[in-house]
Amino acid sequence: MLAQVMPGERIVDDNALSDAEALLVEIAIVADPSPERVARYPHLKWIHSVWAGVERLVPLAAARQLPLVRLVDPMLAQTMAEAVLAWTLYIHRDMPAYAAQQRERIWRPHTYVAAGEITVGILGLGELGRAAAARLVDAGYRVTGWSHSAKAINGVETFTGVAGLHMVLARANIVVVLLPLTSDTHHLLNVERIAAMREGASVINFARGGVVDTDALLQALDDEKVSHAVLDVFDEEPLPTNSVLWNHQKVTVLPHISAPTNRDSAAKIVASNVARFRASGELPTLVGFERGY
Numbered sequence: 396m397l398a399q400v401m402p403g404e405r406i407v408d409d410n411a412l413s414d415a416e417a418l419l420v421e422i423a424i425v426a427d428p429s430p431e432r433v434a435r436y437p438h439l440k441w442i443h444s445v446w447a448g449v450e451r452l453v454p455l456a457a458a459r460q461l462p463l464v465r466l467v468d469p470m471l472a473q474t475m476a477e478a479v480l481a482w483t484l485y486i487h488r489d490m491p492a493y494a495a496q497q498r499e500r501i502w503r504p505h506t507y508v509a510a511g512e513i514t515v516g517i518l519g520l521g522e523l524g525r526a527a528a529a530r531l532v533d534a535g536y537r538v539t540g541w542s543h544s545a546k547a548i549n550g551v552e553t554f555t556g557v558a559g560l561h562m563v564l565a566r567a568n569i570v571v572v573l574l575p576l577t578s579d580t581h582h583l584l585n586v587e588r589i590a591a592m593r594e595g596a597s598v599i600n601f602a603r604g605g606v607v608d609t610d611a612l613l614q615a616l617d618d619e620k621v622s623h624a625v626l627d628v629f630d631e632e633p634l635p636t637n638s639v640l641w642n643h644q645k646v647t648v649l650p651h652i653s654a655p656t657n658r659d660s661a662a663k664i665v666a667s668n669v670a671r672f673r674a675s676g677e678l679p680t681l682v683g684f685e686r687g688y
């Protein structure tokens with residue numbers, strides 16, 4: 396796909412490169428490589444990730460002061476927005492409970508609550524969080540959001556800072572995590588923050604496993620503080636077969652599928668970034684090594 400959209404570039408699979416050829420490589424187009432794979436290229440000028448989350452690349456790019464570009468793709472944002480809407484509906488319309496009832500042949504309707512009575516709090520209002528917020532507003536939910544810098548988004552009540560985070564957590568029936576994993580967001584949802592959540596709220600983590608303290612979440616599920624968790628991302632992926640999360644009645648496990656990179660749209664975005672670099676030396680917005688995203 397990359398070779399098709401960049402006919403003027405020599406695109407080579409790194410498994411097929413000799414050590415001599417590796418010296419010639421200028422741009423690494425990567426997903427989630429091991430640091431050793433990138434270290435093979437001493438003359439790199441920059442790295443383009445075809446993933447939006449780059450927490451594994453940040454330390455190695457920072458160590459070499461290599462400009463790091465991450466994927467910003469409206470198609471990816473729409474895919475994530477669709478997933479957030481889907482799993483918000485799943486929780487809102489009691490699908491985990493009805494699935495459990497069906498297994499036991501139990502006919503028991505639960506009281507219907509309108510979307511307008513449900514508050515969804517989105518942690519992270521970046522490319523993906525903003526698209527998700529817009530989709531939820533369209534679907535009739537009350538939407539609040541939290542980010543580092545202040546945001547103005549139609550129909551969304553936005554917050555910043557620690558006090559803002561607590562406001563979002565205290566109000567939300569469903570907390571959606573769309574924060575990058577950085578030293579600041581590691582275990583952001585910990586015992587204290589989960590305690591600040593509304594009784595019986597649910598959590599959807601579509602960002603990275605490390606943003607949520609899994610032990611604190613499991614305790615909160617067992618204490619009925621949290622009703623349900625939809626988890627697409629984990630500290631270790633694939634989720635080990637012996638993890639208690641697999642069989643937990645109140646956990647929905649997804650295999651990191653909420654927003655896969657679209658090869659077609661991502662390849663075109665990479666091609667246009669590379670073409671601009673070749674023409675003018677200009678790079679798109681870079682990942683900030685200090686902030687980690």
Ligand code: NAP
Pocket residue numbers: 447448449518519520521522523524541542543544545573574575576577579580601602603627628651652653654655688
């Ligand atoms: P992004 O555009 O960089 O947005 C990140 C958001 O988080 C921004 O609003 C940012 O605030 C906020 N933020 C970061 N650190 C913060 C902090 N310490 N306190 C408060 N807010 C903070 O990233 P994105 O493209 O939306 O992607 C978000 C994450 O989704 C990725 O990092 C990746 O881990 C994950 N992801 C998962 C999948 C999947 O399939 N599960 C797919 C793609 C991406 P500012 O706006 O003020 O900077």
